[in-house]
Amino acid sequence: MPSLRDPALDERFDELAAQIRGARPRASEALRQQVAETATRGVPVPEPRRRPRLVPILAFAALLALGAVVAFAANGLRGGSGADEQSAAGESAPVLRQVAPAQSGGAEDSSAPETAQAPGALAPSQTRLQLYRAQMTIRVDSTAELNAATRRAIRIARSLGGFVVSADLRTPEQGEGTSRLVLRVPTTKAQTAFERLAGIGTLVAQRVRLDDLQAGVNRRNERIDDLQAQIVQLERRAARGEDVDEALAVLRARLRQEQEAVEAATRRGRLATFTLTLTTADAAVAEEADGDIEHAARQALDLLDDVVAVALYALILGGPLVLLAVVIWLLERRRRRRSDERLLEQN
Amino acid sequence: MHDVQEPISFADAAERHLDDVYGYLVYLTGDRGLAEDLAAETFEKALRLWRRFDPARGSAKTWLCQLARTTALDHWRSERRRRGREDAYAREEPFASEGPLVPGLSPDLERALLSLSAAEREVVALRVLLELDGPTAARLLGISATACSTRLSRALTRLEERMRDAVPA
Numbered sequence: 001m002p003s004l005r006d007p008a009l010d011e012r013f014d015e016l017a018a019q020i021r022g023a024r025p026r027a028s029e030a031l032r033q034q035v036a037e038t039a040t041r042g043v044p045v046p047e048p049r050r051r052p053r054l055v056p057i058l059a060f061a062a063l064l065a066l067g068a069v070v071a072f073a074a075n076g077l078r079g080g081s082g083a084d085e086q087s088a089a090g091e092s093a094p095v096l097r098q099v100a101p102a103q104s105g106g107a108e109d110s111s112a113p114e115t116a117q118a119p120g121a122l123a124p125s126q127t128r129l130q131l132y133r134a135q136m137t138i139r140v141d142s143t144a145e146l147n148a149a150t151r152r153a154i155r156i157a158r159s160l161g162g163f164v165v166s167a168d169l170r171t172p173e174q175g176e177g178t179s180r181l182v183l184r185v186p187t188t189k190a191q192t193a194f195e196r197l198a199g200i201g202t203l204v205a206q207r208v209r210l211d212d213l214q215a216g217v218n219r220r221n222e223r224i225d226d227l228q229a230q231i232v233q234l235e236r237r238a239a240r241g242e243d244v245d246e247a248l249a250v251l252r253a254r255l256r257q258e259q260e261a262v263e264a265a266t267r268r269g270r271l272a273t274f275t276l277t278l279t280t281a282d283a284a285v286a287e288e289a290d291g292d293i294e295h296a297a298r299q300a301l302d303l304l305d306d307v308v309a310v311a312l313y314a315l316i317l318g319g320p321l322v323l324l325a326v327v328i329w330l331l332e333r334r335r336r337r338r339s340d341e342r343l344l345e346q347n
Numbered sequence: 348m349h350d351v352q353e354p355i356s357f358a359d360a361a362e363r364h365l366d367d368v369y370g371y372l373v374y375l376t377g378d379r380g381l382a383e384d385l386a387a388e389t390f391e392k393a394l395r396l397w398r399r400f401d402p403a404r405g406s407a408k409t410w411l412c413q414l415a416r417t418t419a420l421d422h423w424r425s426e427r428r429r430r431g432r433e434d435a436y437a438r439e440e441p442f443a444s445e446g447p448l449v450p451g452l453s454p455d456l457e458r459a460l461l462s463l464s465a466a467e468r469e470v471v472a473l474r475v476l477l478e479l480d481g482p483t484a485a486r487l488l489g490i491s492a493t494a495c496s497t498r499l500s501r502a503l504t505r506l507e508e509r510m511r512d513a514v515p516a
Binding site for chain 2: 012013016017019020021022023024025026027028030031032034035036038039040041043044337339340341343344345346347
């Protein structure tokens with residue numbers, strides 16, 4: 001007779017086991033017939049639970065709460081994103097980025113723009129030479145409007161004494177259309193240009209940068225004055241017969257350099273540059289010389305930021321609820337098991 | 348012996364394991380009549396739930412015995428509620444059926460079996476009668492393998508003692 005397979009048990013139970021197995025209960029013919037009839041009915045389609053159980057209800061409630069939290073968090077994040085909001089015609093809050101200019105001072109080409117007062121109100125100074133650069137993303141409703149908006153932007157630039165540096169219009173058969181323009185407008189008309197261009201559609205993003213060139217120009221003008229004064233003195237000495245030709249030539253060369261630098265800075269500051277992106281897509285962030293890949297990557301990263309933030313939010317608020325549901329489930333399971341043990345002991 | 352995966356047809360499973368389920372319920376309830384009722388109810392339930400049976404997770408025998416156990420426990424719960432409502436006294440005799448519990452068992456062994464609790468008879472049925480291995484039986488009972496082994500050892504020891512006590516000096 002085979003012994004019990006449990007290695008922890010003594011072989012002395014082998015005979016007992018053999019007696020038990022030798023008298024294996026057999027179902028009566030009535031029971032056998034009844035079960036056979038049951039089997040012929042075929043496996044039915046699963047029935048829904050009639051009696052609701054506590055644990056699934058709690059779990060469902062926890063999931064509902066979690067979903068509400070996630071929705072709230074997503075709404076909150078979407079509505080509050082971006083630094084400042086600028087909307088038109090009830091559009092959703094766009095994402096804006098505004099460069100905060102540093103204080104003036106330093107070299108001619110140093111970044112020393114002025115402090116912005118408010119979105120779209122970054123006006124160039126009328127008394128100082130400045131390098132004005134603006135990037136604007138404007139949304140229009142359709143591809144047809146895109147063409148019209150592009151022509152309008154060009155007319156605005158020309159009407160203000162400016163011109164078009166480049167224009168790139170894309171209107172694919174499917175998907176979003178885009179028009180990218182680089183316009184130059186007299187800096188004195190920059191604010192007017194900004195306001196008119198913003199009126200073409202819905203301004204969804206802007207970036208304005210002002211770099212002060214005046215300080216550098218002033219320093220060069222001081223050097224120019226100084227050089228001119230030196231040149232005058234040397235010319236007087238030359239008139240008295242002194243040999244100062246070489247020194248004069250050097251000073252005059254330096255004077256020319258300084259003057260050319262001032263002219264170049266003046267030319268740069270004379271015209272403001274507008275990089276305009278017209279699009280039929282939803283809110284997009286205006287980037288400096290942003291290509292498609294960079295734009296897509298930045299959007300993906302923004303989305304990932306939002307997802308992580310929402311997940312953290314849900315975890316912090318929903319976590320305790322889920323934990324509570326799990327604890328209740330474990331307690332219920334333990335209670336039921338103890339109840340079963342008591343039943344078995346009592347019967 | 349370890350349980351192996353078996354054919355998935357319900358009719359095959361019912362035919363093959365009817366005696367296993369019935370035998371288990373006889374041992375569990377200590378009542379042949381009740382065991383028959385519960386066996387029929389078990390297979391009714393098994394038919395409805397057959398789609399949930401996954402042969403990869405265990406044999407049909409184990410699955411059916413688990414279902415039988417649940418059926419028996421549900422029965423006792425409802426009986427307890429009924430007795431509570433009717434304010435009836437609890438039975439002291441473990442069974443009230445006619446004839447021996449298990450034909451072929453010696454009267455001493457049968458008496459000794461009936462003196463065990465349902466929990467003890469149950470583990471004897473699973474491990475000895477149905478020859479389920481330790482881990483499978485433990486899983487079915489919802490206890491650890493160690494606890495299952497301990498319970499079996501205690502049950503068999505008690506059986507042995509009761510049978511020894513029944514032998515006339």
